[in-house]
Amino acid sequence: MPHSPHFIDHIQSCLDDFIDKRHTILADISADATPLITHSREFLRGGKRFRALFTYWSWQGITEISGTNSLPSAVAYPSEPEAVDPANSPNYSAILQVASALELFHAAALVHDDVIDNSDTRRGTPAAHLRFERLHRDGGWRGDPAEFGRASAILLGDLLQFWSDELFSDGIHELSDPAAARRARAHFNQMRTDVGVGQYLDLLEEHVWGEAAHEEQLERSTRVLVYKSAKYSVEAPLLIGAALGGASAAAETALSAFGLPLGVAFQLRDDLLGVFGDSAVTGKPSGDDLREGKQTVLIALARRTMPPAQQRAMDDLLGNATLDESQIVQLQNAIRESGAYESVEKMIEDNVERAQRALHAAPLGAESVRQLAALAHRVTQRVF
Amino acid sequence: MPHSPHFIDHIQSCLDDFIDKRHTILADISADATPLITHSREFLRGGKRFRALFTYWSWQGITEISGTNSLPSAVAYPSEPEAVDPANSPNYSAILQVASALELFHAAALVHDDVIDNSDTRRGTPAAHLRFERLHRDGGWRGDPAEFGRASAILLGDLLQFWSDELFSDGIHELSDPAAARRARAHFNQMRTDVGVGQYLDLLEEHVWGEAAHEEQLERSTRVLVYKSAKYSVEAPLLIGAALGGASAAAETALSAFGLPLGVAFQLRDDLLGVFGDSAVTGKPSGDDLREGKQTVLIALARRTMPPAQQRAMDDLLGNATLDESQIVQLQNAIRESGAYESVEKMIEDNVERAQRALHAAPLGAESVRQLAALAHRVTQRVF
Known part of the structure; x- marks a missing residue:
């Protein structure tokens, strides 16, 4: 150490x-x-380590108020460093x-x-x-x-x-509490099944899209987003952390009410970055999701409002691994003009707001609430 | 149930x-x-379920003599069915x-x-x-x-x-004994790392063969066999079963002395079947290992005794996914003529003998020894 x-x-x-x-x-x-x-x-x-940070601050938040943890307030980037003395907390x-x-x-x-x-x-x-x-x-x-x-x-x-x-x-x-260990493992198990199934459904969408009506496609894309990402990347780490702290069922529900909309906002941001992102920020080539033909909520929203001819033009390009720079720009413009970009920004804002409200209502220690709020901001703005 | x-x-x-x-x-x-x-x-x-059977009879063998298990002697194919009453054994x-x-x-x-x-x-x-x-x-x-x-x-x-x-x-x-649970998990963890590494080394051999001297190639092929198969398929299930029964370190060593040579014999049999096997028995096309270019002990032994021209002829065909029936037969004949087939049969016999000797010296209940001996025969003769 x-x-x-x-x-x-x-x-x-x-x-x-x-x-x-x-x-x-x-x-x-x-x-x-x-x-x-x-x-x-x-x-x-x-890597951004935010899964680890969600786990940590959730555990801290639960134990802070239950008084089972005398840690002075361990430190997560970017707050000021304070000494962590592991000997102070047996767990x-x-x-x-x-x-x-x-x-x-x-x-x-x-x-x-x-x-x-x-x-x-x-x-x-x-x-x-x-x-x-x-x-x-x-x-x-x-x-x-x-x-x-x-x-x-x-x-x-x-x-x-x-x-x-x-x-x-x-x-x-x-862990000193075997019931907490069992509960944490149950969440870990559920997380793994959820993400495995979410990935399969995501793969499936890349191959079966274009058959569903707009509303159904939006529902399918949302389901992928929830299982592959929102639950996996945010809700599950929070629930695992809470379980480690011996959280009550009510506290877990409160953390889900924070984590699920936050996870949705996180993935919607990822979807925007996948289409419009700068490769210097994402570490992936620009427009990567377009070449892969990812059927994101963003794409489903764009398709819904586009005139049929433009829809067909977009569908002809999506999923073509050899799209060049000008085709990427053409798709970006079409998606932006459809209003889908703005709609997704609005959805992110709404979900973050819902998450922050739930966070402040959750039975967590004050320092952890402050840290989780900052983390929520960072993962949805990607200011890492 | x-x-x-x-x-x-x-x-x-x-x-x-x-x-x-x-x-x-x-x-x-x-x-x-x-x-x-x-x-x-x-x-x-x-599937043959022999991993499950090794685990079961190893656990039975340990608990039978320690008296912690009052099960009358549960039943594995092909012995006579007797009633298993799970209520008799809490584990x-x-x-x-x-x-x-x-x-x-x-x-x-x-x-x-x-x-x-x-x-x-x-x-x-x-x-x-x-x-x-x-x-x-x-x-x-x-x-x-x-x-x-x-x-x-x-x-x-x-x-x-x-x-x-x-x-x-x-x-x-x-399990009623937490120390047994920990020990079983340690063996499970080791098994997973061993088989993952063994599979990687196996894959590597398919791509790097032909550079090592005969003795070194034999050593490399043996290492793959041990990690990918002997430990994974036989030794680990036995050790996990033993751990579940609260086996002593000495009892685990005795089970390894049975399981490792038996696992080696098992995989050598598999190697023979991969080259000479009837697809009705193996469930795989005949000569599959030749098309995949598996660098088995059998192949390493064959290469060692072949004249250089025949070696080159074999090496030219190995790993060619489109080998036809006559090319498969040509390779089978060359391997048989090299004496490698007989050498492997002899190695199987020697390893089974060593395993059986170790089994009879192991601190296990008599019924379990009988069942494990029968199982050893079946997995090395493939009479399932």
């Missing part, structure tokens, strides 16, 4: 320690296995491991996601499958480098999934 | 119940998600769930494995990715059916992994 007072540094350190131990295990099997470690490390650096190490496990899980999900989407860039650097493909090319090995890359990334994602589960189990095992 | 006295029927029933509950969860999200359930069910039917339900979780994990591994190997057939029926590909074709959907199939299978494998972990956790949570 470094001497930093920042929670996110503790997360990095927890992940580094965990991977160091796996490095030893893998190196004992074969030096050939070490690329699995090298790439794990790279994918576990950086701090458990929370740290669980929060790190969610980051590990997310890294696993991204590795598989990039294989599924044939996405070559992640956080501005090559996706895992491309790194293994390069290893193959550099070695001048036999067979198809791209196939080796994809297969290796599937296995790397699997390992990261196993390890996230391992770290999660280690964490809840250290 | 059905009224059958057979343990393997209880396994099927446990898996069916588990999937029924996931069906409810998925159907509540969207009817579109149900193919994930349909295919899960299909992949969880049949029976825990063992059943853990053993079922290993079968669920195996189904997950096979789904990803078939994507990685581009393998179209599994247990004589279409692999998961082909089933999703067919769903796409039948629906006349947009985009590439094969890509949809592969992406869906990655997600299905992920879900099955999450679920295996969920069922495993449910199982050990029911």
Whole structure:
């Protein structure tokens, strides 16, 4: 554990320690296995860590008011650093491991996601499958480098999934309250099923769109957004944190009332960035969602208000992996003119407002409310 | 729970119940998600269940002699059915769930494995990715059916992994001894890392072979066999079962001394079947390992004794996905003539003998020794 007072540094350190131990295990099997470690490390650096932060501040918020946690108020970026003394809270190490496990899980999900989407860039650097493909090319090995890359990334994602589960189990095992451990695991289980199903429905939409009526398509796109992202990225980390703190059912409901609209707003922002975002901000090529043909709420809203000829023109371009810059601009303009951009901005605003109202009504400690409010602002404006 | 006295029927029933509950969860999200359930069910039917049986008889063997289990001797195929009364053993339900979780994990591994190997057939029926590909074709959907199939299978494998972990956790949570639960989880964790790394090394061998000297290649192929299969398929299920029964470290060592050589023999048999096997027995096309270019111990041994010209002829054909029947026969003959077939048969015999000796020296109940000996015979002769 470094001497930093920042929670996110503790997360990095927890992940580094965990991977160091796996490095030893893998190196004992074969030096050939070490690329699995090298790439794990790279994918576990950086990232916004907001899943871990939601877990942490939710736990803090619950324990602050129940008086079970005497931690002076641990510190999340960007507030002022204050000393965290883990010895003050017997459960701090458990929370740290669980929060790190969610980051590990997310890294696993991204590795598989990039294989599924044939996405070559992640956080501005090559996706895992491309790194293994390069290893193959550099070695001048036999067979198809791209196939080796994809297969290796599937296995790397699997390992990261196993390890996230391992770290999660280690964490809840250290909790002093076994009922809290069980509840946290139940939320973790539900999160994994939700996101797996959400990803499948997302994939399905890329292949079946164009058949549903406008309202039905909007409903389908909203369902994907809720399961693949809102629940997974925001609500579940909050509920896991709350469970770790021994939250009541009422407190969990209050956290859902905050987390679900916030998660919706978060993903709507992501959808806007996927179409209009600057690649320097997103770490993905501009207009990436258009090339992938993602059937987002934004697209469903745009299609609903466009004249039929423009709809057809948009549909002809969507999902074409070879769209050039001018076609991307053409689509961006059409979506903007449809009014969908503004509608989505308005939806984000409404959802953030609803989330903030729910947050202030939730039975959480004052410092945690302040931190969660700041976090809510950051994840929906992407000011990370 | 059905009224059958057979343990393997209880396994099927446990898996069916588990999937029924996931069906409810998925159907509540969207009817579109149900193919994930349909295919899960299909992949969880049949199979040899020997991982579950190793777990069961190892647990029985330990508890029989420690007197913590008053079960009259539950029943595994093909011995005579006797009544199992779960009420007699407070941990029976825990063992059943853990053993079922290993079968669920195996189904997950096979789904990803078939994507990685581009393998179209599994247990004589279409692999998961082909089933999703067919769903796409039948629906006349947009985009590439094969890509949809592969992406869906990655997600299905992920879900099955999450679920295996969920069922495993449910199982050990029911154990009366928390130390046994921790120990079982440690073995489960190790098993998952071992098999993930073993699969990566296996994949690597398909791409880097031909560079190592004969002895080094044999060592590399043996390492893949040990991690991908011997530990995963036999040793780990035995150790998990032993841990569930509260086995001592000495008892675990004794079970490893049985399980590891047996696992080696099991995989050597699999390697022979992968080259010479009848597709009616293996559920895979004949000569499948040759088309995939698997660098098995069998191949390493064959190469070592072949004259250089024949080596080159074999190497030119290995890993060619389009090998025809006559080329397969040509390779089969060359391998047989090299003496490698006989050498592998001898290695199987030696390993089985070593395993049986270790089994009879292990501190296990007599009935379990009898059952494990029969199981050892079946998995190395494939008389299922």
